[in-house]
Amino acid sequence: PPSPPREIQNDNEAHSKWLDAHYDPVANVYTFSSCIGKFDSLPSSSHESVLLDLPAGVAAFLMEQHEPRTLAVAVASGPFIYVYKNLRPYFKFTLPLLDINPLEKEVWEQAKEDMIDPLTLKEILGRMDPFVNLHKLQSLKRQTVITCMGTLKKNMVDEDAVSCLVIGTESADILILDPEAFTILAKMALPSVPVFLDVMGQFDVEYRLTVACRNGAIYILRRDSKRPRYCVELSSLPVGLVRVHKSIVAACSDQTLQGYTQKGKKLWSVSLPATPTTLSLMDQKSRGFQAVLVGLANLEVHMYRDKNLVNIIRTQDVVNSICFGRYGREDSTLIMTTKGGGLIIKILKRTAVFDGGDTSPGPPIAQSIKLSVPKKTKLYVDQTLRERENAVGECKARTAGHRGCDCCTPSNLVSVGLFSPLTTAACSPAPQLPPSRYCRVPMLVPGLSYPIETYVECLSNKGISDLIKVFVLREGQSAPLLTAHINMPVSEGLIAA
């Protein structure tokens, strides 16, 4: 990859945009970006509680509408969500059990009543006798665990509105929980286990879930869709997922940072100098500035605004988690924890402005640089002039040269289709050529146009325009993938005749 511009590289201690507020290399904080969050209005008292399992995510949300509005903190761990209010345990939610395999259930039932010997059971289940003897009296259940968690506003966009919890589970499901009753409001199935989750919208109106999964794909779900609407196949496993304005940014383990639209169309991809460790959103509300922060394995944190690198922060250790936001009285605070358990707090300078790279949307500047293309020759100019003045004759001459047919006149070029415009050349009745009804089409990739030409025969000689239906079919399937109707103009051959 090209090295970053000089002004970004020179961002050393003296000219840094960040103030080093705090660094504790032995803070003993071992966490990940999903388990770190910034919450306002929490009472400042120290409290420690021991979780049974590793936490999978943490989220702060408002549970009920009425006063006093105390922010609740939800910690997902194993199959449970622990809800804390005023930093005191308030409620524990357990994920519902999954359906048990009926065969296994029956076998265990029989083992409980000693109707079946451990050897047969072993054959069915493939397990050991001591295991059977140890567990045969316990009731059979299948439990899943939480892999990621997010919040979704219930019906208002306000900062202090009630939010639902959105959780992803190991059983490849997405559950949306009611904030007050903790009932499951919606359940959606995914093809793989979700690992990163981004939520936007409101539950009662319209929402959109962007989920990065363990199979290296990003799925986009919307309200009332039980299955994913769009799918993005990443080039490798995702390390982080954030949404910046309306685009999705994912850091992948093949040292790339990729941007996609909300419909899963790839916008850009930049290569990173090292493997990313974490990804986080930097949202500076006072300036309306949004960027992504990528922690890298080479002791750097890169800040990207779209595809442009705008800042590099050098750290003392590999950064494991990043969180940007209000901390205490300071609005623009960057909190990072390191692999070695260290804690880094940096404050953005009041005067810091991030500019760098071209921020304009559209193609990069390099594209608009003029190349030294030689001037058009007189021969070329003459030829184009001739073609313009005598288009039909020229074309006839050309097609005759190619096909050995002098009577077909391309009268029209028609664009068909939504995702794969087909180009057909219509012509007057061509007795020599049999009408080719089928065109074999190569693999169609969304977003590209494929010019496909075919000859069309005018069946009636009454000089009326008619309709041609074009079907795009998959081989071996009768249901068309796409249909298009082309209104054919009156054949020029007939008019001429």
Added chain:
Amino acid sequence: MGLFDKLAGWLGLKKKEVNVLCLGLDNSGKTTIINKLKPSNAQTQDIVPTIGFSIEKFKTSSLSFTVFDMSGQGRYRNLWEHYYKEGQAIIFVIDSSDKLRMVVAKEELDTLLNHPDIKHRRIPILFFANKMDLRDAVSSVKVSQLLSLENIKDKPWHICASDDLKGEGLQEGVDWLQDQIQAMKT
């Protein structure tokens, strides 16, 4: 200046007026300190975060102070520089208990000292290492170390440990400021 004013000045009835800027981060106690320096009948009971700035007046034995009490909130800090020209002295207040934001205070101080309106003027700067009553407050020596005050070579400066709620240390600082201003005038 009218004849009567001059006469009053000679006789020591009318005090010399000085403009002072009161700067510092939000929640450092600027307004509370200024409030404590005012005569007890003019003090207000509740102090709210300053919006923009406010102009306060108080008198010492020989001077009449007009204080520009600037808001310390991040979004109003860009107002400070517009008043640098008018200021004949600076009071810089630091929350000694806010160790995390000491770097922010240092940054703002450095920006202040490097501003063209301040850089080449020999104006006195009084630092209040405020909130000494809090348990996790650091000493005034430590504050001066953290802000690298020893690097200020071309301006008279003084740091005072203070407690704005009880008013401790404020008089000492103002006395120093008054001496400096009078020394400058003569």
